[in-house]
Amino acid sequence: MTFVELLKPEAVKVLAGVSSKKRLMHDVAELAHTAYGVGANMCVEALMERESLGPTGVGHGVALPHARVPGLDSVVGAFILLEKPIDFEAVDRQPVDLVFALFAPEDAGVEHLKALALVSRTLREVSICRKLRANPDAATLYTILTEAQATKAA
Known part of the structure; x- marks a missing residue:
């Protein structure tokens, strides 16, 4: 699986x-709805339900909200850079400004976990997070995320 x-x-x-x-x-x-056509209300409900089990703020300003959503054929993601960090009840109690959400089909098994591991590993890299925070342009952010993995594979 790749970005x-x-x-x-x-x-x-x-x-x-x-x-x-x-x-x-x-x-x-809304971003997932626009990009992938999934129901926005369904996504909000699924994300909030998952958050009720425990916050997905993993620390160092990063959150990885994720949920299973009907109507998807594969695992998909949405990335948001917040100009002003917000409280996310993260494990380290630090505000969050990098958010990578994952949406998986209801019957997704190992693919959901592989995607979560990929995103988690990538956003643990201090240098990648620094680049993301320094480039408030969506096209540049996409390039940073997709090239981070390609660089590691090379």
């Missing part, structure tokens, strides 16, 4: 003025 398979360029966005975790979940769901 190119997971993420469409139109599923990458920079947002200003997100005021809360719930608002962010709505924005992520």
Whole structure:
């Protein structure tokens, strides 16, 4: 699995003025709806339900919200860079500004876990996160994410 398979360029966005975790979940769901045609309300509900099990803020300003959603054929992602970090109840209690959401088919097995591992591994790289934070342009963010993996593979 690669970022190119997971993420469409139109599923990458920079947002200003997100005021809360719930608002962010709505924005992520709208982005997924626009890029992949999945139901936005369904995505919000699935993300919030998953968050109720435990926050997906993994630390160092990164959150990896994820959920299973009916109507998908494969695992897909959406990436948001927040201009102003928000409280996300992250494990290290630090505010979040890098958000990579994953949406998986209801019957996704190992593919969902592989995608989560790929994104988690990539966003643990301090240098990649630094590049993402320094480039508030959606096209550049997409390139950074898709090339990060290609560089590692080379």
